[in-house]
Ligand SMILES: Nc1ncnc2c1ncn2[C@@H]1O[C@H](COP(=O)(O)OP(=O)(O)OP(=O)(O)O)[C@@H](O)[C@H]1O
Ligand SMILES: *[C@@H]1O[C@H](CO)[C@@H](O)[C@H](O)[C@H]1NC(C)=O
Ligand SMILES: *[C@@H]1O[C@H](CO)[C@@H](O)[C@H](O)[C@H]1NC(C)=O
Ligand SMILES: *[C@@H]1O[C@H](CO)[C@@H](O)[C@H](O)[C@H]1NC(C)=O
């Protein structure tokens with residue numbers, strides 16, 4: 497009788513062991529497959545200078561300054577085996593001129609999955625940090641997020657969109673991460689990339705472009721420091737009182753490597769955007785069609801009408817209603 501009970505117990509026990517062993521194998525297999533599917537192809541691209549150069553040349557229109565500075569800054573940083581600090585760029589310009597577009601170009605030249613990589617983090621001020629009263633909580637959260645992500649993956653990329661709408665002071669919380677420290681609490685941030693996007697400085701850039709046009713200069717002659725553009729942007733951004741950079745210590749301490757101006761686009765660039773959208777949508781049409789779409793967008797100043805008010809934004813929508 498007793499032996500019988502022992503026998504039953506033994507059978508149950510060994511069954512449990514067998515079942516749990518099988519479960520283990522299944523769990524392992526599932527983890528392996530999800531790893532393969534969702535993680536293992538989220539890789540770094542081997543950095544290729546020529547590839548980035550071609551990509552910028554083919555898919556970015558009318559931004560010769562941004563194109564040149566981004567190419568030099570990104571390739572210098574990506575090929576540096578011992579960077580002394582993370583790469584920190586700030587893009588400035590009016591709406592629809594390619595600021596998000598360029599951050600996506602950078603992302604796809606670094607990560608196989610490009611902007612969809614889980615190592616590319618986009619923070620949208622109004623969405624992630626909406627409340628003024630919560631600034632202290634956001635500071636803590638932001639530091640935790642960046643620290644967590646960089647410690648598990650040093651080559652992480654952080655994009656701060658709409659810096660103009662960020663509460664002043666919040667961004668200063670990440671100052672130690674952007675500085676020349678080899679480690680902050682055991683984590684090194686030197687391989688990370690930070691990009692700030694804003695409209696701040698747009699009036700400075702617009703004025704420089706219009707003045708230079710009225711003086712009969714070629715757009716392509718404009719340089720980063722033409723007519724003191726970089727210094728003026730810098731001041732404008734620092735003094736934009738309701739914006740994320742207002743009196744920011746990041747600017748004071750010179751932790752932003754480049755303030756990159758994005759110029760307002762001309763008619764010919766808008767035309768290029770129309771052609772690119774047509775190619776993406778497999779639409780073929782004649783030049784007249786392309787002109788009709790490009791002419792459907794507003795241009796300024798009122799007399800000369802040479803610069804696009806919305807850049808290439810809404811080109812796709814205009815295109816779709818013209819088909
Ligand atoms: N210079 C450009 N070259 C090629 N395409 C462009 C350019 N500028 C804008 N585009 C196109 O227009 C779309 C909108 O541009 P993007 O989102 O980069 O504007 P933005 O500068 O971030 O504007 P905003 O300040 O409104 O956020 C992009 O997806 C891209 O397709
Ligand atoms: C990484 O950043 C995201 C926000 O983009 C955040 O939700 C996540 O918790 C962070 N990961 C870690 C480990 O902190
Ligand atoms: C920003 O500056 C302007 C004048 O320079 C002032 O009228 C305004 O109140 C300031 N706003 C804030 C939020 O400090
Ligand atoms: C455009 O055409 C190509 C091949 O001709 C096809 O692979 C692609 O899916 C098409 N794209 C769209 C948006 O229809």
Ligand SMILES: [Mg+2]
Pocket residue numbers: 595596657693
């Ligand atoms: Mg944008």
